[in-house]
Amino acid sequence: MTIERISSRPITSTLHKAFSLWVLFTLILSGCGKFPPAGQPGVMFRLDPEHSGVYTISAQASPVEWKFKTEAAVYSSPVISGDVLFAASFDGKLYAIDPITGKKVWQYDSQAGIYSSPVVYEGVVYFGNANGVIFAVDIESRQQKWQYQTQGPVHSSPAVANGNVYAGSGDGHLYALDAKTGEEKWIFKPGGPVFSSPTVDQGVVYFGSGDGYVYALDAKTGEEKWAYQAKDWIFSSPALSGNLLFFGSHDKNLYAIDVTSHELKWSFETGGIIESSPTISDGTVYFGSSDGYLYALDAATGNEKWRFSTQSEVYSSPAVLDGAVYFGSFNGRFYAVDAANGTELWNIRTDGRVYSSPALTNDMAYYGSEDGNFYAVSRRGPQSANLFPAPTPLPFQVTPEGSTALPPLQPAGYSWWNDQVFYEVFIRSFRDASGDGAGDIQGLIDKLDYLNDGDPATNQDLGITALLLLPVSEAASPHGYDAIDFEQVEQDFGSNADFQRLVSEAHRRGIKIVLELALNQTSNQHPWFVDSQTPGSEHDHWYVWSNGNPGYTGPQGELLWFPAGSRYYYAHFAEAMPDLNLRNPAVTGALYDVARFWLEDM
Numbered sequence: 001m002t003i004e005r006i007s008s009r010p011i012t013s014t015l016h017k018a019f020s021l022w023v024l025f026t027l028i029l030s031g032c033g034k035f036p037p038a039g040q041p042g043v044m045f046r047l048d049p050e051h052s053g054v055y056t057i058s059a060q061a062s063p064v065e066w067k068f069k070t071e072a073a074v075y076s077s078p079v080i081s082g083d084v085l086f087a088a089s090f091d092g093k094l095y096a097i098d099p100i101t102g103k104k105v106w107q108y109d110s111q112a113g114i115y116s117s118p119v120v121y122e123g124v125v126y127f128g129n130a131n132g133v134i135f136a137v138d139i140e141s142r143q144q145k146w147q148y149q150t151q152g153p154v155h156s157s158p159a160v161a162n163g164n165v166y167a168g169s170g171d172g173h174l175y176a177l178d179a180k181t182g183e184e185k186w187i188f189k190p191g192g193p194v195f196s197s198p199t200v201d202q203g204v205v206y207f208g209s210g211d212g213y214v215y216a217l218d219a220k221t222g223e224e225k226w227a228y229q230a231k232d233w234i235f236s237s238p239a240l241s242g243n244l245l246f247f248g249s250h251d252k253n254l255y256a257i258d259v260t261s262h263e264l265k266w267s268f269e270t271g272g273i274i275e276s277s278p279t280i281s282d283g284t285v286y287f288g289s290s291d292g293y294l295y296a297l298d299a300a301t302g303n304e305k306w307r308f309s310t311q312s313e314v315y316s317s318p319a320v321l322d323g324a325v326y327f328g329s330f331n332g333r334f335y336a337v338d339a340a341n342g343t344e345l346w347n348i349r350t351d352g353r354v355y356s357s358p359a360l361t362n363d364m365a366y367y368g369s370e371d372g373n374f375y376a377v378s379r380r381g382p383q384s385a386n387l388f389p390a391p392t393p394l395p396f397q398v399t400p401e402g403s404t405a406l407p408p409l410q411p412a413g414y415s416w417w418n419d420q421v422f423y424e425v426f427i428r429s430f431r432d433a434s435g436d437g438a439g440d441i442q443g444l445i446d447k448l449d450y451l452n453d454g455d456p457a458t459n460q461d462l463g464i465t466a467l468l469l470l471p472v473s474e475a476a477s478p479h480g481y482d483a484i485d486f487e488q489v490e491q492d493f494g495s496n497a498d499f500q501r502l503v504s505e506a507h508r509r510g511i512k513i514v515l516e517l518a519l520n521q522t523s524n525q526h527p528w529f530v531d532s533q534t535p536g537s538e539h540d541h542w543y544v545w546s547n548g549n550p551g552y553t554g555p556q557g558e559l560l561w562f563p564a565g566s567r568y569y570y571a572h573f574a575e576a577m578p579d580l581n582l583r584n585p586a587v588t589g590a591l592y593d594v595a596r597f598w599l600e601d602m
Contacts, residue, residue: 075115133154
């Protein structure tokens with residue numbers, strides 16, 4: 001049974017507010033306390049069906065720290081059931097890990113990347129993957145119990161209540177399935193994709209959608225009880241406390257809605273989009289924003305109590321235990337702050353952005369990082385020096401004469417690029433070695449000695465230690481920001497072999513190379529986009545499509561939506577440069593492959 005909205009609600013988006021994503025990739029060759037029992041709180045995303053995120057177990061001290069390496073980035077949040085930590089990775093695998101030793105107990109391969117956080121209910125693990133499949137895996141037999149195919153990626157972490165599994169999909173539906181058999185109970189179709197994880201309480205399912213609405217449905221029938229409209233996409237998962245439902249939106253606001261009157265109690269505007277799911281504890285609501293802050297607001301009034309700056313986006317959903325708030329940031333750090341005043345207690349560095357939300361036990365905090373690891377750390381702060389080694393100090397600098405050793409230009413611990421002398425090169429206009437009127441790779445190789453001859457005893461070169469190359473991939477336009485083939489060097493510049501020779505010659509002279517990859521969009525001639533124009537094709541969801549023209553324009557009045565066949569696609573920069581759908585894990589997975597190609601093969 002499919003239930004569909006009668007009224008037509010357009011999908012709004014903040015894409016028109018976003019700048020292009022320019023990603024720079026460097027090419028350098030030189031015993032724990034007691035755990036929550038299975039079937040009890042602590043076995044699903046945000047702890048329980050209400051997504052409270054508040055832990056009530058008592059603290060003890062016997063930390064054993066470890067990290068567990070997966071084969072891809074980790075966006076999913078771990079959960080603990082019985083004596084097992086369940087964690088999923090974008091390598092497509094669900095891992096069962098011993099939470100004390102960090103050793104793998106078993107794994108299940110879903111064959112596609114996993115954003116969805118696992119849920120454990122009556123001896124079964126439930127989760128979704130990027131291929132749109134919702135899985136039920138039996139813990140005892142370690143075998144698949146059932147699977148259900150949707151038509152879009154399942155980012156949504158399932159909620160299990162009253163014998164039903166509730167999960168959203170990028171195909172624009174919320175599904176209710178029988179937890180034992182996977183049999184479809186009902187399907188509800190809002191006006192946009194569903195990446196928000198549903199919350200279940202007292203026979204009502206709450207969730208957000210890409211159409212900017214949060215919905216309340218009858219958990220048994222899927223019939224809509226009410227809906228509240230925000231101003232943009234809702235990725236944040238709702239959380240309940242008393243009669244108030246809290247959720248964030250891409251319109252930068254956190255909302256508190258009275259579930260009895262269905263009316264707005266208050267809203268609070270931040271400086272960035274909100275995908276972090278709120279946590280409510282002792283009358284305070286905690287959540288993060290892409291403006292880089294973790295916020296603490298009075299749950300009754302929405303008045304700000306404090307904010308804590310990480311200076312980078314906070315998409316991780318906080319968890320609260322024993323007067324401390326735990327969460328991650330895009331700066332790669334995992335934080336513990338005082339819940340009362342926002343004072344930092346400690347932080348831990350990882351080598352990737354931290355999307356994952358933590359699972360907490362008496363002594364430990366467990367979380368994942370985009371560096372591909374799951375971490376177990378003491379809630380008192382990191383105890384193991386080997387688990388989180390300090391950054392390598394910068395080397396001493398040498399004068400052009402090669403005689404005087406100077407102190408580092410930056411304090412020890414800064415990254416390698418802080419003391420480099422960079423030279424930006426647009427190859428097309430640098431030097432033409434072939435005589436065809438366009439600059440090329442050979443022309444740059446010919447001038448490397450002018451930039452740095454590799455001999456510290458000479459002082460005739462410019463002393464360049466790093467080159468920043470603007471895009472070099474095969475592109476439709478001279479500027480190179482509309483790729484046709486990400487893994488092929490622009491033919492006007494030379495060949496892939498020429499680029500490999502450039503890297504070798506540069507490194508021989510002590511010059512590092514940083515390559516700019518324009519991954520926000522492609523040319524409309526790219527094979528992905530050509531295929532995407534056919535609804536239902538392999539690449540259909542790789543770009544941003546709308547069945548009708550949304551009609552809004554950019555901040556300067558520029559057009560953003562362009563017709564192709566019976567649909568419209570989104571292109572922020574130009575009609576011939578369609579934006580990729582970076583919310584589709586298949587797209588981000590392909591872009592990671594592009595990055596790996598340049599880092600490892602070139």
